[in-house]
Amino acid sequence: MRTVTVKNLVIGQGMPKICIPITGKNRAEIEQDLEIIRSMKPDLAEWRVDCYEAGKNGETIWEMLRTISDKLGEIPLLFTFRTRQEGGEKEILYEDYVKLLEKAARTGLADLMDVEVFFQPEETKALIKSLQESGVFVVASNHHFQRTPDAGELQERMRYMDECGADILKMAVMPQGSLDLCPVLEATIQMHQECEKPIVTMSMGASGVLSRIWGEFTGSCITFAAGRQASAPGQIKADEMRSVLEKLHQIKERKN
Template identity: 55%
Template sequence: MSIIKIKNVEIGEGIPKICIPLTGRSRDEIVEEMKIVKEYGPDLIEWRADFFEESDNLEKVCEMLETINDNFKQNPVLFTFRTKEEGGEKFIMPEDYVKLLKEVSKRKLTDIVDVQVFWYPMNSKELVEELKNMGVTVLASSHHFEGTPSKEAISEALYTMEEWGADFLKIAVMPQTEEDVCALLAATIERKQKSRKPIITMSMGQKGMLSRICGEFTGSCITFAAGRQSSAPGQIKADEMRKVLTDIHEILK
């Protein structure tokens, strides 16, 4: 598995890097949220733009991203618009989704951009390539809030993301049983052994919480933790996450 360095953060080995999402609905809320998040010392910042009440206003989105970048100069910034179909806050037309990703990438307003490659499958490979040519790192993602695919299907999805040229390969699932969690972990280990790209996987909710803390063992290189509030079920508070990951690292040494 390769290591990707963005700003001064090396992602892909050692302790999983902690990414804290910003989920404020207004500019004022996000500004206040950033103050709280800074206290946790995150490795990366994700802006969940689908929470933003003015997300349909491109200029407002770009202005907000500029403010986020100004406040987190040392941290890689991940731009995400999670669609309603994959567990996000808002519906968006595919053409508007693509336009948004291209615009923030072209303006150099984000380090990493999240692309839901199976939600927009018709031209996903071309979109990934175009965004990379604009100079951003592409995180391919797929989210299953209704259940957990088989180990084979998870592994195949991660393989496809890699074949389509994504820099990071991310999949999130919702477990119904303990066996579902094991399927996600087994698929992660399998792809870690075969993939050239960093992998990010998680099993959501209370049942899947184990998957968020064992990435150093399984090969999941980023874990998402809650700052002011969580952006997905099962996220652990960032300060608690840091302690747990450090303790696990000491045990594994």
């Protein structure tokens, strides 16, 4: 399997990597997020830019991005603007979305960029190529907050992400019950066997918690965990997540 190496982190081998979101609305809240991140030492962090209320204190997104990057140090940063249609805090025009991501990539302050591949599907490939040419890795994403597609649809969506040239493929879904974990499990295993690229899948909410911890057995290589607060339903506190993943890793190693 092809791995993605960001700074000193190798994504796609060993235990799933823990990512903590930065969801602060202002500098004070973001400082709290960063303090927790530094204490919990996750593998990477995600800045949810859609949560940030830029302009209220005269500080721009780009000044905040530099602060975050400087304070994270060697912890890789995933830059994400989650649109409202996929569960985020704000709406944005596609042209503005592209400009935001491309400018963020050119700063050199983010290591990975989240791209919602079905925002404007016919233009996704060009956007991904543009971001990669600026030196960042692209996490192609798709989120379903109302349902869990069947395994076949999940696989088709991840295949499209692969065709668009993304470096990492991510699917997040909402279960309507425990049985909805089954298509996620099936699609993850199938894509891990079929695709050379790192896969990230999760089922949200209380019913989907198992999907956040089983990645080493199914092939999902990143799990999102809560720091100061969760960025999506069902996220486990990062310190608890680390403990669970380490125990599962030990069990897996003994079985081998």
